[in-house]
Amino acid sequence: xxxxxxxxxxxxxxxxxxxxGTENELFAQLRESDPVHWNDEPAGPGFWxxxxxxxxxxxxxxxxxxxxxxxxxILSRKVxxxxxxxxxxxxxxxxxxxxxVTPHLRAVEIRxxxxxxxAAVEEILDSxxxxxxxxxxxxxxxxxxxxxxxxxLGVPREDCPKLLDWTNRVVSDDPEFMTRPDEKERARxxxxxFFRVLTEQRRVEPRNDIIxxxxxxxxxxxxxxxxxxxxxxxxxxxxxxxxxxxxITGTILAFEEFPDELEKLRADHSLIRPAIEEMLRYVTPIRxxxxxxxxxxxxxGRSISKGDKVVLWFQSANRDPxxxxxxxxxxxxxxxxxxxxxxxGIHACMGSHLARAExxxxxxxxxxxxxxxxxxxxxxxLHTNQFNAFKRLPVRxxxx
Amino acid sequence: xxxxxDWDLCEGxxxxxFAAPDVFQIGDDGNLQFNETPxxxxxxxxxxxxxxxxTRALTLLED
Numbered sequence: 001x002x003x004x005x006x007x008x009x010x011x012x013x014x015x016x017x018x019x020x021g022t023e024n025e026l027f028a029q030l031r032e033s034d035p036v037h038w039n040d041e042p043a044g045p046g047f048w049x050x051x052x053x054x055x056x057x058x059x060x061x062x063x064x065x066x067x068x069x070x071x072x073x074i075l076s077r078k079v080x081x082x083x084x085x086x087x088x089x090x091x092x093x094x095x096x097x098x099x100x101v102t103p104h105l106r107a108v109e110i111r112x113x114x115x116x117x118x119a120a121v122e123e124i125l126d127s128x129x130x131x132x133x134x135x136x137x138x139x140x141x142x143x144x145x146x147x148x149x150x151x152x153l154g155v156p157r158e159d160c161p162k163l164l165d166w167t168n169r170v171v172s173d174d175p176e177f178m179t180r181p182d183e184k185e186r187a188r189x190x191x192x193x194f195f196r197v198l199t200e201q202r203r204v205e206p207r208n209d210i211i212x213x214x215x216x217x218x219x220x221x222x223x224x225x226x227x228x229x230x231x232x233x234x235x236x237x238x239x240x241x242x243x244x245x246x247x248i249t250g251t252i253l254a255f256e257e258f259p260d261e262l263e264k265l266r267a268d269h270s271l272i273r274p275a276i277e278e279m280l281r282y283v284t285p286i287r288x289x290x291x292x293x294x295x296x297x298x299x300x301g302r303s304i305s306k307g308d309k310v311v312l313w314f315q316s317a318n319r320d321p322x323x324x325x326x327x328x329x330x331x332x333x334x335x336x337x338x339x340x341x342x343x344x345g346i347h348a349c350m351g352s353h354l355a356r357a358e359x360x361x362x363x364x365x366x367x368x369x370x371x372x373x374x375x376x377x378x379x380x381x382l383h384t385n386q387f388n389a390f391k392r393l394p395v396r397x398x399x400x
Numbered sequence: 401x402x403x404x405x406d407w408d409l410c411e412g413x414x415x416x417x418f419a420a421p422d423v424f425q426i427g428d429d430g431n432l433q434f435n436e437t438p439x440x441x442x443x444x445x446x447x448x449x450x451x452x453x454x455t456r457a458l459t460l461l462e463d
Contacts, residue, residue, distance in 0.1 A: 061454070095411050099430040102414050107421040336444070338451065342418075345454040346411070352418055 007033035012049060012311075013041055013074075018385050023287075024328065027051055027316035036302035039311075044076050047290065047309035048302070053320035053340075055299055056312045059291060060345040063090060066291035066310055068347060074290055074311055074386055084227075085235040087289075087347055098350065100217045100224070101232070104210055107353045113152060117357055120147040121365045128397055129371065136373055136393040137249055145244035148358050153236060154202065154209025159194070163237050166191045171238045174383045176391065188234070195233040196226070210236065236351075242387060243285040244355050248362060249379075249390040250283030251276075256375050258330040265332055265367065272363050275332035276356060280341030282330050284315040287388050289343060314340040315388065370400035402437055402461040403446065409457035419452050420445035 007029045017023040030037050030051040037049040050056050059066045069090045086097045103109070124143050128134050142164055150160040168177045169187035177183070199215045206212040214232055217224045224232075255262040265271050291310045296303065304310060317340050319327040324334070342349035349355070366372065373395035382389035403423070410432055416424035423442050424434045438446060450458045 063454075099412055102412065103426055103428055103430045106414055106426045107417050108425055336448075338448065344452065345415075346413060348413070348415055348418075348452075348454070353421075 007037065010034070010037065010039075012037075012039050012385055015383050015385055019381050019383055021379070021381060023315070023385075024319055027313060027319060031316060031320060036300045036304070038302075041075075045309065047074065047311050048304055049311045049313055050299065051313050051316035051320075052300075053317040053323040056314065056317040056340060057344060059299075059310060059312055060340075060343070060347075063346050065293060065295055065297055067294055068094070068291060070292035070309075072289045072291070072347075074288060074309075076309070085231040086350075087235060091346065094346065096219055097228070097232075098346075100214065100219070101210065101236075102350055104213055105350055105354055110353045110357050113148070113354070114357065114361070116151050117148055117361045118365070120144055121358075121361050123147075125365055125369060125371065128373075129369065129399070131397050133376060133394060133396055134373075136252060136395045137245065137390055138392070140373070141245040141248040141390075142241070144248065144358055144362060145241040145355075148354070149237070149240040152210055152354065153233075153240075154198065154207055154211040162190075162194065164241060167238050167241055170234075171242055171387075174391070191234065191237065192230045195230065199229060239349070240351055240354070242389065243349075243351075244358055246285040246387065246389045247276075247279060247283055247355070247359055249393055250285065250388060251279040251359070251363070252373050252395065253375060253379060253390075253393070254279060254282050254330050255372075261330050261332050262372070265363075269364060269367055271332050272360055272367075274334065274337065276359050276363070277337045277339065277341075278330055278332050278334050279359075281318045281324070281334075281337060281339035283388060284318050284339075284341050285388050286341075286343070286386070287315040288313045288386055289347070314343065372398045372400075374398055401440070401443060401446065401463065403434060404459045404461060405432060405434065406457045406459070409455040411455055411457075413454050415452040415454055416449035416458060419449035424449060 010026050010030055017026055030049065035052045035055060037051065038046065039049055040046045050059055067090045068088055072087050086094060089097060121144060124140055128139060146160045146164050150157060150163060155163060166187045170184050198211050202212040202215040206216060214224060214229055265275055288311050291312060293304050293306055293308045293310055295306050321327050342352045375393055376396040377394035379393045380391040382391055412426050412430045412432055414426045417426055420442055423438045423446055424432060427433045446460060450460050
C-alpha cells in the first residue's frame with residue numbers, strides 16, 4: 001500500500017487536531033492514502049476507520065455485518081451505563097424500540113411545536129439584541145435546544161438547565177466537566193431519578209409529550225421496563241441538545257469563513273433550507289459512530305476480522321471529493337446534498353425533523369431582525385473526537 | 401412517475417419523510433402513508449427518498 005503522506009501513522013485518538021480544528025487535513029490524508037485505517041488504542045483493542053463516503057455508506061447499509069449492539073462510541077464504553085439505548089441495539093429489538101418514538105418526531109408532528117419553537121427563538125434573540133458582545137454557546141446555541149426539547153419531552157421549564165448539565169457531564173470526556181472520577185455515574189443517577197418521578201406523574205396524568213408516550217408504551221405487549229425507559233430518556237436528552245447547539249455554533253463559524261455565502265443568504269431567505277443541509281454536511285455535529293464487525297470482511301483490500309471495531313467517520317465522508325465537489329467549500333445552494341450529517345440507514349437520527357425546525361427557525365428570525373453574530377475571539381472546542389462540539393465562542397452582535 | 405412500496409420491507413423508519421416531507425409521512429400507527437403519484441417538481445426529493453430508504457423498500461417507476 002502506498003503511504004506517501006504517512007497516513008498509516010495517523011492517530012485519531014490524539015485529540016490535539018480535534019481541539020485545534022485541523023482534523024479535516026488528517027481525514028483528507030486518510031481518504032487518499034489509507035481509507036481503511038487501523039488505529040491503535042491506548043486502553044482498548046484498537047479500531048478500523050472508514051473515511052470514504054461510499055465505504056461508510058456501504059457499512060451503514062449492512063446492519064447485519066456491522067452491528068451497534070457492542071457499542072457506538074469510539075471508546076469501548078456505554079455512556080448510558082448498564083442499560084441499552086435504541087442506538088446500541090440491533091434489529092429486531094431496535095426496530096420495535098425505535099417505532100415507539102419516531103411517530104411522535106415525524107415532520108407533521110413537529111409542526112404542532114412550531115409556535116413554541118418561534119417563541120423560544122424570539123426570547124433568546126430578545127436577550128442578545130442590543131448587546132455588542134456575547135458568548136454564543138451558553139447564551140444562544142445551548143439554550144434553544146434545551147428549551148424546545150424540554151417542552152417536547154415534557155420537562156418543566158425550570159428544570160431544563162439540568163438537562164444541559166447532565167449532558168455535559170455524561171456524554172463528554174472533557175476535563176472541564178469531569179470534576180470527579182465518578183462524575184458520569186452521578187450525573188446518570190440524577191438524570192434517571194429525575195425522569196423516574198416524571199414518568200410516575202405522567203402514568204397518572206398523561207399529557208401531550210414524549211414522557212407520557214413512553215410511560216404508556218408497550219413492547220411485545222408489556223409496558224416498557226424502567227431500564228428501557230431510562231435508556232430512552234438518556235438518548236433523547238443527549239442527542240436532542242448536544243447536536244443542535246453544535247450545529248448552530250458551527251454554522252456561525254462556517255459563515256465567517258465564507259462571508260459571500262452569508263450575503264447570498266441575507267439576500268434570499270429561501271436558501272435557508274439548503275443552507276442548513278450544507279451546514280449539516282460541512283459542520284457534521286456527530287463526527288463518527290462505531291460499529292462492530294460480525295464476520296470477516298474485506299474493504300479496499302484490507303481484512304477486517306469478526307469482532308473488530310469499525311468507526312464510520314461521517315465528518316470525513318461529508319468531505320469526500322468523490323461525492324461532493326469542492327468539499328471544503330460552503331455552498332449554501334449545493335444540489336444533491338446526500339450528506340451523512342444525520343447518519344444514514346436504520347440508525348439515522350430520529351430527531352432530524354425537530355433539529356431542522358429549530359435551526360431553520362433560528363436562522364429565519366435572526367435574519368429577519370437584520371442581526372448576525374460574528375466570531376470575535378477564539379473558539380474553544382470540546383475535548384472529544386466523537387462530536388464536533390464547541391464550549392465557548394465570543395461573538396460580536398451585528399445589527400443592520 | 402409512480403412510487404411503489406414493498407410492504408414486506410418497510411419498517412417505518414421515516415427516512416423518506418426526511419427527504420420528501422410533502423410526499424411521505426409516517427402515520428400515528430408508525431406506518432407509511434404516501435402520495436403514489438407525486439408532482440414532477442418533487443422528483444429530486446423522491447429520488448433522494450429512494451436512496452435514503454434503509455431497507456430498500458421504495459422503487460420509483462416511470463410512467
